[in-house]
Amino acid sequence: MAIVFDREQGLSLLALMIRSRVFEEKIEALFSSHEMHGTTHLAIGQEAVHAGVSPALDSEDWILTTHRCHGHTLAKGASIEGMLAEFFGLSQGVAKGLGGSMHLIDLEHHNAGSSAVVGSGVAIATGMALQLKRKESSNLVVAFFGDGASNRGVIHESMNMAAIWDLPVLFLCEHNVYGMSSCADEMVSVNSIADRGSAYGIESSSVDGNDIEVVFEAVQDAARYIREDKKPFLLEVRTYRFSGHSKNDKRVYRTREEEERWSLRDPLRIFSERLIERGHLTHEEFEEMQRSERESINRIAEKLLEERNELTIEEAQSYVFTDGGVE
């Protein structure tokens, strides 16, 4: 392990990981109590990826995420209030309540939103990179996808195009072991998806996705390579989805023993223990950070539930076309 965060950076990224965890737990509770409708895809256990990717990039680099987008959206800078409001379907939401949990967006922080068609966002991100290259921008686009999506044909097409055109794309494979219920061991032809990079002439690496310092450094290295060598890069981060696929998943496709084993590799636990060991944090401070984050999210949720604003169907229709025309 090479990178060692200083105290300030370590605590700030720990806070981000806590925020992501607590946010997801709040969402889970709100769905369970039927205060939110629809569906949601949690990424509890993947916080080292959330906090290890966007914070390692330039603020003007773009990301394009997936249906499992909450943590990435938070880490890129979106407000909890705008996100929670979107989950409630409110007009104060980041997409005015028209997108919901799978379609968070935050252009101000260069988050182009997400595609909830597994894998399709990778082509969109590749197109954004084509336009960045035409504009002679020094920025790159992160195309998030998972191990399940890695089998989509469009990812093959996108990687090939990014390679032949030397596009500034960071293909970021968030390998969390499961695509819905199916285990990567049975669905992916290679042990490491990073191995597929060589088929396209794309440099790649695979790292521990539960160690934020490892993820952060790998993303920085990849970004430097993309900017300096002007080529795409494929980075696989190996993590584990503690949550089920979506809200009603009883996780019948895996054992509790397997989950137990992975819980020892909980990214929050690994990183907080490391910071305590370094003397940058005490157990009490860690508890306090989690408690105050929970309180703050609860306050925001309560406030939103009191001030519900929703679009009318006519207002919603006015967003079908850019000029507001309804036909």
Next chain:
Amino acid sequence: MKKLSYREAIREAMMEEMARDEQVVVIGEDVGRYGGCFKVTPGLIERFGDRQVVETPVSEEGLVGVAVGAAMLGMRPIVEIMYGDFSTLASDPLINHAAKMHFMTGGQVSVPMVYRTPMGSGTGAAAQHTQSLETLFTNIPGLKVVFPATPADAKGLLKSAVRDPDPVVFLEHKLYGTEGLIPDGEYTIPLGKADIKRQGTDVTIITYGKTLFTALDAAAILEDDEVSVEVVDLRSLRPLDTETIFASVCKTGRVVVMHEAPGFGGFAGEIVAQIVGDSATFNALKAPIARVCGKEMPTPFNKNLELQLPPSPHAVVAAALKLFPSAV
């Protein structure tokens, strides 16, 4: 006025728009030196270079997705898909992404993309290269769909499509050599406006794309039978110019709707529904509405069989004559 072929008119529209705005970029397979599958793009790469002409691998889904992403950051891509049939491959970025991006981001993102592709039979290319798949797109809120028949309409509509802030599906027929007069100088034709290609008083034929020419041939034959035919060329399927349709039907009271796509579940059904759903127009009807559409089968390869697939002028004439009480 000058004479241009359908393909030249489309090319001229692209060239003018590419010269006007360097964000207008043609993206597709073999659109560079080869000049595109139907030779619509020769000369573009020589004049505009690879900054404005992007040749792609055989990756329909990927390349349309790329165009969507580039459009989100300010490009105004004109995608060429060499056969309309391959829209099945490109349907995810077009239908699930381009059509919904503005809506599901609450108006924050637009996708100003043109999706050009040819439809229809007559090329001996058999069942996977000759379909008329316009209804893949017309039931998708968020997409605009145009299908011009004449060179002048193709040029004016394509320029409007390029300047439109939203995705426009621009369908072409394969009579690329068809010549027509083009107005001099800069002009555009608004999306969503039909055009009366022939004035008449007894029967309205409503169509679009290649079958406009079938309708005009049928109208000429019917004239010999002293039946005066009005031909409405829709040009745009969505938005649909119901005003022009209703006005013509109110004038004639008799309607033939035609297209090359199969009738079952086809766009003609929408036109009929619009007509009968408008009480003044419905009350003006003097006879049931006739549909004349392509045969309910994949396109056969055999030339004689293929020629029998789309509606013929004689089928249109027969359908029109049946709308009169004296018809047996």
